Amino acid sequence: MSVVDLPRYPFARAGSLGELCSLVHERCASGERTVLLAGGTDFMAEVSQSPRRDGPLPLVVDISRLPELGAIEWDGRTLRLGAGATYRELAEHHAVREHAPLIARMTSDIGGPTIQARGTLGGNLATASPAADGVAALAAYEPTVVLASVRGERKVRMADFHTGYKRTSRADDEIITAIEVAPPPPGSPWHWRKVGTRQAQAIAKVALGAVAALDGTRITRLGLGMASVGPTTALLPKTRALLVDGSPRDVDLAQLDAAVAADISPIDDIRSTGAYRLHVAKALVRELVRSLANL
Amino acid sequence: MIAKVTLTVNGAARTVEAPPLTRLLDALRGPLGLTGAKEGCGEGECGSCAVLLDGVPVNACLVALGQCEGREVVTVEGLGEPRHLAPLQACMAEHGGAQCGICTPGMLIAAESLLRSNAQPSAVEVRRAIAGNLCRCTGYDRIVASVLAAAEALRATRGASVSAGAPVRGAAE
Ligand SMILES: Cc1cc2nc3c(=O)[nH]c(=O)nc-3n(C[C@H](O)[C@H](O)[C@H](O)COP(=O)(O)OP(=O)(O)OC[C@H]3O[C@@H](n4cnc5c(N)ncnc54)[C@H](O)[C@@H]3O)c2cc1C
Ligand code: FES
Ligand code: FES
Numbered sequence: 001m002s003v004v005d006l007p008r009y010p011f012a013r014a015g016s017l018g019e020l021c022s023l024v025h026e027r028c029a030s031g032e033r034t035v036l037l038a039g040g041t042d043f044m045a046e047v048s049q050s051p052r053r054d055g056p057l058p059l060v061v062d063i064s065r066l067p068e069l070g071a072i073e074w075d076g077r078t079l080r081l082g083a084g085a086t087y088r089e090l091a092e093h094h095a096v097r098e099h100a101p102l103i104a105r106m107t108s109d110i111g112g113p114t115i116q117a118r119g120t121l122g123g124n125l126a127t128a129s130p131a132a133d134g135v136a137a138l139a140a141y142e143p144t145v146v147l148a149s150v151r152g153e154r155k156v157r158m159a160d161f162h163t164g165y166k167r168t169s170r171a172d173d174e175i176i177t178a179i180e181v182a183p184p185p186p187g188s189p190w191h192w193r194k195v196g197t198r199q200a201q202a203i204a205k206v207a208l209g210a211v212a213a214l215d216g217t218r219i220t221r222l223g224l225g226m227a228s229v230g231p232t233t234a235l236l237p238k239t240r241a242l243l244v245d246g247s248p249r250d251v252d253l254a255q256l257d258a259a260v261a262a263d264i265s266p267i268d269d270i271r272s273t274g275a276y277r278l279h280v281a282k283a284l285v286r287e288l289v290r291s292l293a294n295l
Numbered sequence: 296m297i298a299k300v301t302l303t304v305n306g307a308a309r310t311v312e313a314p315p316l317t318r319l320l321d322a323l324r325g326p327l328g329l330t331g332a333k334e335g336c337g338e339g340e341c342g343s344c345a346v347l348l349d350g351v352p353v354n355a356c357l358v359a360l361g362q363c364e365g366r367e368v369v370t371v372e373g374l375g376e377p378r379h380l381a382p383l384q385a386c387m388a389e390h391g392g393a394q395c396g397i398c399t400p401g402m403l404i405a406a407e408s409l410l411r412s413n414a415q416p417s418a419v420e421v422r423r424a425i426a427g428n429l430c431r432c433t434g435y436d437r438i439v440a441s442v443l444a445a446a447e448a449l450r451a452t453r454g455a456s457v458s459a460g461a462p463v464r465g466a467a468e
Binding site: 003006007008009010011013037039040041044045048049060062064065088108111112113114115117118199200201 | 296298313314315316317318337338339340342345348351352353354356357358359361362364405408423424426427428429
């Protein structure tokens with residue numbers, strides 16, 4: 001799929017979510033492939049970078065202005081983030097800034113302003129890269145992914161959505177419509193740190209998102225998401241078990257480091273080394289614990 | 296597959312007939328005859344292809360023409376005329392913000408987008424606004440200086456037109 005292939009792609013625009021579900025379902029049933037085009041920041045870049053292809057190409061369906069995917073809504077308990085809302089729209093939305101400040105903060109670390117203006121959470125979740133910043137930040141809220149198809153709506157815990165390297169439990173004919181977040185009360189502590197080669201236009205070597213709730217000095221809720229340290233976004237269950245119900249001031253740092261090491265499986269690749277990633281992962285978790293201890 | 300796409304480009308309605316997955320960048324540089332936006336990388340990294348799409352800065356190499364039906368595109372050509380440069384363009388030339396010029400159209404679009412929402416940006420805010428635009432010539436300092444100078448020039452003109460329209464007493468205060 002090189003850039004010279006682009007003119008060969010068949011293309012359609014979805015008028016409504018119902019129409020989109022039917023179209024994708026019918027194509028799946030007859031064994032034909034479909035690609036959804038939201039911001040295009042993964043798809044268009046991938047096509048341009050890949051070698052030329054022969055043979056049939058998938059139908060590309062533009063979903064970038066589908067109203068059902070664009071909304072951001074707060075109902076007093078749940079923040080519903082439309083899968084088609086752009087990072088820029090998320091950053092500017094008052095309910096996101098108030099109830100999920102980690103998401104608003106994370107958006108400013110995605111690529112640069114032009115990528116933030118087009119890229120979406122739906123695309124970030126579907127591409128399912130372990131380096132995805134959106135997935136790491138969302139994971140800290142332990143959200144639910146909302147999927148739609150001709151069979152109706154299905155909700156999956158995000159922890160069960162990403163099943164392997166660039167793999168998800170989304171059926172081929174399902175559309176990601178929204179991500180639902182039940183945030184802790186406004187003012188609850190959160191933490192975001194992305195380590196890359198430089199501040200903009202750099203994919204994470206390691207990134208950590210965290211959302212906590214404290215009762216006095218006791219940690220009562222803690223959600224974690226770490227990017228680029230394994231085949232999927234790491235949820236750091238052992239680290240979390242060590243911290244929840246304790247005080248961040250009483251943490252044994254050697255135990256903490258060991259828990260982080262047991263939770264991740266970083267590798268060497270073009271962006272970094274496994275050893276450096278392990279070192280940074282431990283440092284980022286220590287930094288999180290320090291910041292919770294100093295509240 | 297050929298699509299007929301009607302969009303507004305630099306204020307004028309234009310119709311392009313081309314395959315729908317044609318990159319907006321190729322539609323602009325080819326059938327639309329606007330070669331201001333440049334192709335540096337073709338994969339979203341460099342920002343030299345930046346244009347405003349409905350007022351928002353995007354990389355034209357990552358947008359499909361078929362996604363642009365009914366939308367409004369502003370390219371660097373839409374910012375000013377060769378004989379009447381916009382303050383941003385004039386400042387970029389005056390303050391050495393452009394050397395080889397490959398990054399300049401994208402820099403101008405990123406800066407235009409910033410100045411539309413922030414008339415008095417700090418140097419850090421300028422750097423954030425152009426964070427997706429790579430320049431291998433200037434070392435960025437002169438670009439930042441150019442944008443800050445343009446912001447000041449724009450504030451001065453705006454201030455002047457406001458005081459020109461205001462009662463004499465108000466202007467004197
Ligand atoms: C220069 C550059 C820098 C980048 N920097 C970062 C970064 O710092 N951090 C980061 O995490 N990512 C980064 N990315 C990757 C990319 O921007 C994000 O993953 C983005 O969220 C993708 O969203 P999109 O809407 O553009 O996806 P698209 O390219 O439109 O789609 C990507 C894939 O997702 C599928 N898809 C899209 N929407 C849905 C949906 N609603 N339901 C089901 N499937 C869907 C599509 O079919 C396609 O296969 C960068 C990309 C570029 C080009
Ligand atoms: S050519 Fe579009 S970002 Fe480089
Ligand atoms: S002036 Fe040459 S790349 Fe910026």
